[in-house]
Amino acid sequence: MSGGDVDLAAVAGLIGDRTRSRMLVALLGGREISASLLADEAGVSPSTASGHLAKLVDGDLVAARTSGRHRHYRLASAAVAEVVERLVELAPAEEIGSLRASRRAAELRVARTCYDHLAGRVGVGLMHGLLQRGHLTGGDGGYEAAAAQRDAPASPGRDLDYRLTPGGQEFLDHLGVDLPQGRRALVRYCVDWTETRHHLGGRLGRGLRDRFLEAGWLEPRTTNRALRVTAEGRAVLAEEFGLDLSPS
Amino acid sequence: MSGGDVDLAAVAGLIGDRTRSRMLVALLGGREISASLLADEAGVSPSTASGHLAKLVDGDLVAARTSGRHRHYRLASAAVAEVVERLVELAPAEEIGSLRASRRAAELRVARTCYDHLAGRVGVGLMHGLLQRGHLTGGDGGYEAAAAQRDAPASPGRDLDYRLTPGGQEFLDHLGVDLPQGRRALVRYCVDWTETRHHLGGRLGRGLRDRFLEAGWLEPRTTNRALRVTAEGRAVLAEEFGLDLSPS
DNA sequence: CGGACGCTTCGTCCGTCAGCGAAGCGTTCT
DNA sequence: AGAACGCTTCGCTGACGGACGAAGCGTCCG
Incomplete structure (x- = not known):
């Protein structure tokens, strides 16, 4: 048998x-x-x-x-x-801690650090915003069609060639983002497990994270790697990236 | 910790x-x-x-x-x-029984029951047909774009609001589909692992499965939960849903 | 070149849990 | 009522596997 x-x-x-x-x-x-x-x-x-x-x-x-x-x-x-x-x-809809746990999960879904860059709705939203405003080209900002084909090894992305446009460089200056130097790729992406989409990695991801923390747009939570979006952060995300966080 | x-x-x-x-x-x-x-x-x-x-x-x-x-x-x-x-x-992609196993896998890919509805190429095709003919609205029948837009909780689909149109109701009557009553959502979707797309769940998925089996358009295979598409079934799928199964 | 370091392999111990049969409880049939 | 049946509970046994420390191998640093 x-x-x-x-x-x-x-x-x-x-x-x-x-x-x-x-x-x-x-x-x-x-x-x-x-x-x-x-x-x-x-x-x-x-x-x-x-x-x-x-x-x-x-x-x-x-x-x-x-x-x-x-x-x-x-x-x-x-x-x-x-x-x-x-x-x-x-x-299990865990007995105790259930509330605590699900709250924590919800927090993580909104914004968290992933290695040295940002993930969660904010991380994905940043990338989406950059793409939609033409600051970043290549790929599609999604995790779909071609990318989702079975054979994709889905290791940290290298296959989709994202590039920063001249306008994108200006935009970063405007935001006050300082890109770290180094041989590391400027743009790399990660598949976000809470969003099933790409978020920014590479030096650009690092630079954005640094700036968001430095400017107080995001604040680390004490407990885990989740981040809290401040009022100013919310405004920046809405204005500069077209990301509305209101629905939860 | x-x-x-x-x-x-x-x-x-x-x-x-x-x-x-x-x-x-x-x-x-x-x-x-x-x-x-x-x-x-x-x-x-x-x-x-x-x-x-x-x-x-x-x-x-x-x-x-x-x-x-x-x-x-x-x-x-x-x-x-x-x-x-x-x-x-x-x-693991099993080594042994390769011939027998791969045949069984192929059968499963075409049509199978998933819980109480249909999956595989037929399951996905049904949903696609309904969407394309305007019987179902919302979403896109894919696993992409719009779908990824929202902060998908990644639980069985609830976030994309698929709805049955009046024409869709007529179409179902025409097919002889009897929708089960109950509080369960009418339309829900599952991501199909053989197709990486959505197939129908919910009461609609249940109703369609029941009808397809009852009408003899699909027949259960003895061995597993794979289903065989009968000649009439093939005709119905082609005519009513625009689904061509020929490229095996 | 010697020592610290990162990781793996090996041997041993111990807790956990799948498995069974016997016995118990409730239902159905005659 | 009695017997057959379907399922669960209980107690026991045996084995798989996770845990650690010691030792081994390769790499990096001074």
Whole structure:
């Protein structure tokens, strides 16, 4: 018998472990994270973490990249991120903490840091605004059609060539954004798991985040990596990026 | 730390057991199944099955209905069905049984039941046909643009407001579709994993499935939840929905 | 070149949980 | 009423797998 049933259980079982699930959630940001950091995040010893990561890689849920003596892990595909996200939503309407947890989730959905740039509705909105105003060209600001084709490795985006226009440069000056120097790509994108769309990464993403924090348009929350949009921030987002945050 | 992490692991762990996953897959067909049948399906003793079912109910993945000395189980929601489908998709592309397996997969891709409605090319095609003929408005039948605009909660579609037009109602009458009553939303959508597009859920999806089976346009296959499109079915899909199935 | 560092492999321990059969409870049939 | 039936609860056993520390391997730094 058997043979026929796909290994649903294997995949789910892989996710269904406290430690591994913590790692996956940590990786939901879309960024690579080193083994030791993941161990820390999950609260286990390096050796334990290593074992779990090996399993996750073996199960094709995460992918690894070796760089010197470090090893960086990332989710293997957008499909994985989506499944994890769905599972989180299915998670028990928890008794206590339910309120707290869902509030936190809501906060994260609005704005959060993702590595060194911005994600959530604000992160996606920034990119959308730049595209719509012609400050950024290439791609489509969505996560759709061509991009969504199955074979997309959905690793941190490099395939869609976004470029900053001259007008875009002016716009950034106007906002007071200071782009960090370096060999790092100016524009890179991440798939946003709460929005299923792209948000800005690269030096541009970094510069925007820095400016938004510096100007007090966004404020870090104490608890997590969620950010609070201030009144001025709301105004800037509306005026300069055409982003209306009112519906929740 | 801690407290905050939702119980992803609990849900995934619930699914991540051979026996329970077999039960869930069996329930994907959308029909209620009695405890003893599920035990049989999963290949375990009644007592073992009972334990697992209790856990699934406790975790809100399946719901139970008592009828006399029987107890019938069903998936608790379409969201569960979707997650399970997604997980199946993530499952390793199995090596063995490749021929048999790939044929079965191909069958599933064409048409299958998903919970209580239709999925696969037929499911997606139905929705597309309704939209294109103006029987359904709102959204775009895709998984893109407008859809991504909103802060999609990424739960089974509720954010895109699809509505049935007067012409659509007539069309359904013409087809002989009887919409089930109830508080359940008329139109809901699921993202189809074989098609990366929306297919119909809700009462409309249910009604269409019922009609297609009743009229003999689709026939259940013995092996799984795949459906066979009959000659009349093919004609109906082409004429009424503009769906051509030829390029297998 | 030696030492610190990041990560993995190995061996061991222990908790958790799937599995079964026996027994219990309620329903249906004759 | 008695018996068959469907399902659940209980107690027990056995095994899978997660946890850690020690040790090993390769990389980076002074």
